[in-house]
Amino acid sequence: MLDKLGIKRITLALPFRLNHVHCFIAEEADGYKILDAGLHNTTTEKIWEKEIEGKQITDIIVSHYHPDHFGYAGKLQERTNARIWMSEIDLQAALQAWEQPFLEKLWENYYRAGIPEEKSRALTQNTAAFAPLVTPYPKVENILKEGETIQFGKYVYEIIHTPGHSDGLVTFYNQEKNVLLSTDHVLPRITPNISYWFHGDPNPLENYLNSLEKIKKLDVEWVIPSHGDPFQNASKRIQEIETHHKERLNSLKEMLKTGLTVYETMEKLFPKKLAVHDTRFAVGETVAHLEYLRLAGECTRELTDGVYMYHVTN
Numbered sequence: 001m002l003d004k005l006g007i008k009r010i011t012l013a014l015p016f017r018l019n020h021v022h023c024f025i026a027e028e029a030d031g032y033k034i035l036d037a038g039l040h041n042t043t044t045e046k047i048w049e050k051e052i053e054g055k056q057i058t059d060i061i062v063s064h065y066h067p068d069h070f071g072y073a074g075k076l077q078e079r080t081n082a083r084i085w086m087s088e089i090d091l092q093a094a095l096q097a098w099e100q101p102f103l104e105k106l107w108e109n110y111y112r113a114g115i116p117e118e119k120s121r122a123l124t125q126n127t128a129a130f131a132p133l134v135t136p137y138p139k140v141e142n143i144l145k146e147g148e149t150i151q152f153g154k155y156v157y158e159i160i161h162t163p164g165h166s167d168g169l170v171t172f173y174n175q176e177k178n179v180l181l182s183t184d185h186v187l188p189r190i191t192p193n194i195s196y197w198f199h200g201d202p203n204p205l206e207n208y209l210n211s212l213e214k215i216k217k218l219d220v221e222w223v224i225p226s227h228g229d230p231f232q233n234a235s236k237r238i239q240e241i242e243t244h245h246k247e248r249l250n251s252l253k254e255m256l257k258t259g260l261t262v263y264e265t266m267e268k269l270f271p272k273k274l275a276v277h278d279t280r281f282a283v284g285e286t287v288a289h290l291e292y293l294r295l296a297g298e299c300t301r302e303l304t305d306g307v308y309m310y311h312v313t314n
């Protein structure tokens with residue numbers, strides 16, 4: 001499918017449990033475009049150096065601000081003088097998410113979540129450690145906007161804003177081939193992490209479920225994701241993801257009959273021992289689900305001794 005679209009997949013290793021990210025490069029009349037860039041580290045640098053040798057890179061498209069997609073974009077721009085494309089929402093998120101003002105607030109947020117002090121410190125340090133993996137920041141002068149189109153390879157794609165995994169995440173749809181470059185919005189084997197990171201839209205899970213419905217209406221035949229292999233029948237996979245979140249929300253309502261902090265809830269949702277990086281994602285996903293229920297009126301949140309307690313309402 002990728003060959004037919006004129007797209008080449010570049011797989012970059014990640015030092016996490018999710019151990020890879022797919023980026024893409026496509027040749028056009030005046031040069032090459034790149035979709036996503038990977039982390040800024042030595043492994044990524046070596047692969048891109050080999051890939052872009054002798055090529056004129058005109059554009060780098062960044063689907064969203066998370067480090068495995070955004071991280072090397074700035075350095076790659078320095079090396080190629082390419083134009084950077086990104087959504088305005090995620091551009092602003094990227095310029096704040098690893099800076100000191102946000103990091104200073106993290107401690108308070110983790111405290112309110114009921115996370116022990118030593119673990120809070122480790123989680124904050126884990127976030128701060130990403131700074132060298134996402135800098136230098138790119139200079140973004142081209143904004144990806146909902147409903148506009150962009151050429152990538154042999155075909156033109158509609159830009160679709162699909163918030164949830166990040167507030168400004170975009171996907172790319174070509175109607176002629178009925179194919180979606182889904183980035184991290186719809187994945188074949190895992191459910192994308194839907195977290196509230198203590199900034200941005202307060203209800204990312206609601207946004208995500210609405211974004212899934214937006215894509216479901218397209219009845220996409222082929223999906224090309226940023227993690228995992230291309231697959232068919234987007235609507236079937238979307239239904240599976242929706243069912244997963246519905247079951248998790250129902251489980252949460254049972255748990256909250258006794259009243260729980262975010263940290264206590266997380267330990268019930270994710271009972272296996274987690275590394276610090278994975279714990280940070282688990283906390284974010286737990287908050288996103290709790291806040292979805294609270295904003296829907298299905299649970300309450302009370303501040304007790306500086307810590308939030310969540311209780312089911314019925």
